[in-house]
Amino acid sequence: MEFNHADLFEGLADAIGERTAVVVFDSAGGTQRRTYAELDADANRLAHHLRDAGVTAGRHVGIQLYNGLEYVTALLAALKIRAVPVNVNYRYVEAELEYLYDDADLVALVYDAEFEDRVTTAAARVPALRHRVVVGGTSPHAIAYPDALAGSPAARGFGKRSGEDVYIIYTGGTTGMPKGVMWRSADLFMAFGGGNPYGDPRETPEAVIEAAQDSGPLVMMPAAPLMHGAAQMATFIGWWMGATIVYTRRFDAAEVLRTIENEKVFTINITGDAMARPLADALAADSYDLSSLAVLSSTGAILSGAVRDRLQELLPNVAILDNFGSSESGFTASGVDGSSPESGMRYRPNNARLRVLDDALQEVRPGSGVLGQVAKSGHIAFGYYNDPKKTAKTFVEVEGERWLLTGDIATVEADGTIAVFGRGSQCINTGGEKVFPEEIEAVLKRHPAVFDALVTGIPDERFGSRVAAVVQPYDQAPTTDELDAHCRGVLSGYKVPRTYAFVDEMRRSPAGKADYRWAKQIAEQAAART
Structure with missing residues (x-):
């Protein structure tokens, strides 16, 4: 064997x-x-x-x-x-x-x-x-x-x-x-x-x-x-x-909860807010015997602080874990207490083969504040099928060892935890300032009228790119002024969306992954109408 x-x-x-x-x-x-x-x-x-x-x-x-x-x-x-x-x-x-x-x-x-x-x-x-x-x-x-x-x-x-x-x-x-x-x-x-x-x-x-x-x-x-x-x-x-x-x-939230009750499920794995929020809504709307449930873990998509806090309130006896990893890397780290897109996503590496490498592929020194990419060596994927160009870009050799560059922009804090800001491919450069969509999305989803949100960059004559948000409301859509005031209370001005588009349903994969290509198209259409 x-x-x-x-x-x-x-x-x-x-x-x-x-x-x-x-x-x-x-x-x-x-x-x-x-x-x-x-x-x-x-x-x-x-x-x-x-x-x-x-x-x-x-x-x-x-x-x-x-x-x-x-x-x-x-x-x-x-x-x-x-x-x-x-x-x-x-x-x-x-x-x-x-x-x-x-x-x-x-x-x-x-x-x-x-x-x-x-x-x-x-x-x-x-x-x-x-x-x-x-x-x-x-x-x-x-x-x-x-x-x-x-x-x-x-x-x-x-x-x-x-x-x-x-x-x-x-x-x-x-x-x-x-x-x-x-x-x-x-x-x-x-x-x-x-x-x-x-x-x-x-x-x-x-x-x-x-x-x-x-x-x-x-x-x-x-x-x-x-x-x-x-x-x-x-x-x-x-x-x-x-x-x-x-x-x-x-996936149907009420059906999932009934199944946990009927089959006495001990652990459940979900993917981020796209599953966590409907589960929280279903828990708030009805009663279930979830006494068997001990662990809820999320991976593959972001679990925002607001949704996590609400789930924890509804499931006080359940350990909620936020894990970091990808299809290329496997499981790599667990979120530390208080980690969220709003307050900063911080992870504790689960092995010594996780690093943050700078643009010269050198290890970022803890506490230096230098940004780099999260990288992993050891047991990793070996490439992309039928795509040697992307394979060469993503899997690099450093001092004789093969490393996976995950594309996640991060730094290493003084205590060795990795602070992740977001996926580099989604980073918005507006007037020279870098904006990571995950932070703004999490803030928007704290608004009581917002069910889901995606943030993207769209062209802007003055700043190169502007921050735009696609929002799915619960029932009645909030006004753009309400959302603007909500965001400005916790975000720097350059991070606040300047364009909003409201949709009846957010386009995500069945596993909850965001479709940023679609979000960009929707935001650009909204900008063209104003």
Whole structure:
């Protein structure tokens, strides 16, 4: 056995096969359950089907599904035959799907019947995508999922795997097209907890299995969609601990809370304000027995101080953790007490391989006030699929060691904590002053009439760029004067938005990631009307 995700899951299926691995709660109130052994058998069947369809080691299999048993089955099936699973955003339209299918070199696709029309249109333009499996329906272009499983054996019979096997996470860009982050399996395992997120990584794969055997009953819930890397990694982290993983098909705050109550969930993973705020609203509106819940952790998107404080008030006995990481770096740091975009985001590195490097790629001295980029070495991704230019820009060598430049602008405080100001690609330069959108967004979301906000820069004749805000109100939109006064009470004048655009619904990914390209277009349209 190696530090390979398929090897490790098969070890768990042999050791704790009778334990429940997955529970899926649907909006109709029903649940589906699979033990580790049952899930392993289903994944074996689909793996044999894919292999018989010509999917060989190293080829890419797309997964375009909502959360469910079929998603984790397809994920494991691809890994079992050393194929590469590729997450596909289920919100993508035809042109975006065509881009991703082609960029990822997909040869097979497992998809939800709900997406039949757009899949058919996009796939017709990507001849390499020659095999499809449809879930929840039928198609003249695909084999139905139950038929794919029924025609294949439940036994394994696969070849030897390696810690070098590739795993790709496509991450939706906030300013550009999605990109495939490439990992070696062993590095991915170590970067996301090493089988023991609360201590030193496990020394051997066998130790992972032994620890899972010895663990007590534990129920964990990734609330984000599995098409987001954070939810996939939360799933594996839970499995390595011998846990039962619980999903809802799609994110609905009240449904998530009912599921926590019904399944006695111990930990839940969310992605920032886009999930935290609806959860807080649902908690305030109704009563739930959440006595089993001990930990709520957020990663992948910003958790603002106002929303965190409200959640903590509603969940006084729950530890709320704000984690820092990315699809390229894995888990890297935890927020210190009082950290927020409004007061300053500060993180304590979880290992010695996290640094802030200046423009000359030299380490920033603690307390110097010099700005640089957060960088990580060690267990990191090794590049972007089909993008050598971006790979060379992001993964650099410093004194013989390979480093990932995350793009997060930061400095190192005197006590060694890392103060993160925001993503460099989103920084607004207005009249020579640097403005980081995350700070202004957090301030805007403190206004009682604001449900969500995105801040971007738009062209300005005098200052080069001006700060603009796209705002989704709760019910009645506040006036621009009200928002201006609210912001000026806590922000320097150059940070205060000069243009506002009000929308009925904010455009974010299903995992809560901001769409800054869209926000910029909306803000520019609002500016043109004034």
